[in-house]
Amino acid sequence: MNKLIETEQHGRIVIAKFSNPPYALLTESMCNELNKLIVSVDRDPTIGVVVFTGHDPNRFISHYDVGELLEGAESSPPMSLGQAKFALTAVRALKRLPGMRRLLQKSPAAGLLQLQNFHETLQLMGRSGTIFIAAINGQTAGGGLEFALACDLRFMSDSAELAQFEVLLGFPPGAGGTQRLSRLIGRGVALELMLTGRGISPKECLSLGLVSEVIPHEDLLNQVLRRAEPLSHRSKAAVAGIKQSVIEGGSLALEQGLRLEQSLFLSLLGASGAKRASKAYVDFIDSKKVLPVNDPVARKKLEAGSFVDLTDH
Incomplete structure (x- = not known):
C-alpha cells in the first residue's frame, strides 16, 4: 500500500508531502498516517521542524474527502446537538478503556472516533x-485549511488559494476551522469567510495575517x-512552552494567562x-564588553541557533 504522506529528513528538518492522487483529498487513512508522524516527531530529539507541502505541484490538501463524510452520515442516524455532544463525550471516555478503541473502530461510532482522533492530532501539534x-x-480548502491553521507557521505560493467552504455543502467546519480561524484573524472577518465560503487570494491571506509570507x-x-x-x-522545551503559553494562555483570562507564562x-x-546558553551569553559580555545582540556576528549565531547548542541531541 502506497503511503499517503511521503517523508524525507534533511538534518533536523523533515519534509512531509501529502500524496493522494488524483484530487489530493484528506482521508481517514491519511489522518491516521498524520497522527503517527506527529507523535513520532514530537518524541524525536533529532527533529526540530516538519515542513508540510503537497506532492501535487498545484495542490496542498484540496479538502476532506466528501465521499467519506457522506458515507459516515448515511451509516448513522440523525442526531440533535445534544445527542452529538453526548456521543462525542461517550466516545472520548470509552476509547480510554483497554481494547475499546478497536471495538469502536468496528462500530457505528467509528466516524465519531475518527473525528476525535483528528482533533487530538491537531491539538498535539x-x-x-x-x-x-x-x-x-x-x-x-475545508479540512486542508483547518490542518494548515493548526500548523505554527504558514507560507503560501503566489498561485495558491485558500477557502473555508463547508457552508456551500450545508454544514459548518468540523476540524477546528471556526475556532482557529477566528482566533487568528478575528471573529468578523472569519465569519465573513466561512459564511460566504469564497476563495481567499494570496494577497488577502497575507494582509489578514493568515500566512506569514x-x-x-x-x-x-x-x-x-x-x-x-x-x-x-531551537530548544524543543522552549518551543513547547511558547506554544502552550500562546495557545492555552490565549484562551484564559489575562491574569491566568500571565500566571501560566510565569x-x-x-x-x-x-x-x-537554558543555563548553558545563559552562561555563554554572560561569558561573551565579560570577554567582548558588548552585548551579543549588539554584535553582528554573535547576533547572527543567536538567530541561527549556533551560538550555543540548545537541542536535546
Whole structure:
C-alpha cells in the first residue's frame, strides 16, 4: 500500500508531502498516517521542524474527502446537538478503556472516533516542541485549511488559494476551522469567510495575517526550508512552552494567562540548555564588553541557533 504522506529528513528538518492522487483529498487513512508522524516527531530529539507541502505541484490538501463524510452520515442516524455532544463525550471516555478503541473502530461510532482522533492530532501539534510549517503550494480548502491553521507557521505560493467552504455543502467546519480561524484573524472577518465560503487570494491571506509570507510558486519549498533551518535548532522545551503559553494562555483570562507564562518561564529557566546558553551569553559580555545582540556576528549565531547548542541531541 502506497503511503499517503511521503517523508524525507534533511538534518533536523523533515519534509512531509501529502500524496493522494488524483484530487489530493484528506482521508481517514491519511489522518491516521498524520497522527503517527506527529507523535513520532514530537518524541524525536533529532527533529526540530516538519515542513508540510503537497506532492501535487498545484495542490496542498484540496479538502476532506466528501465521499467519506457522506458515507459516515448515511451509516448513522440523525442526531440533535445534544445527542452529538453526548456521543462525542461517550466516545472520548470509552476509547480510554483497554481494547475499546478497536471495538469502536468496528462500530457505528467509528466516524465519531475518527473525528476525535483528528482533533487530538491537531491539538498535539499545538503542544509539541516540534515546529510545524505549512508550505501551501496550491489549492487548500475545508479540512486542508483547518490542518494548515493548526500548523505554527504558514507560507503560501503566489498561485495558491485558500477557502473555508463547508457552508456551500450545508454544514459548518468540523476540524477546528471556526475556532482557529477566528482566533487568528478575528471573529468578523472569519465569519465573513466561512459564511460566504469564497476563495481567499494570496494577497488577502497575507494582509489578514493568515500566512506569514507569499512566495513565488517555483521557489516556495526552497525558501521555506531556508527559513526553517534556524528554527530547527531551537530548544524543543522552549518551543513547547511558547506554544502552550500562546495557545492555552490565549484562551484564559489575562491574569491566568500571565500566571501560566510565569510558571513556564520559571520551570524552563533552570533547564540545562537554558543555563548553558545563559552562561555563554554572560561569558561573551565579560570577554567582548558588548552585548551579543549588539554584535553582528554573535547576533547572527543567536538567530541561527549556533551560538550555543540548545537541542536535546
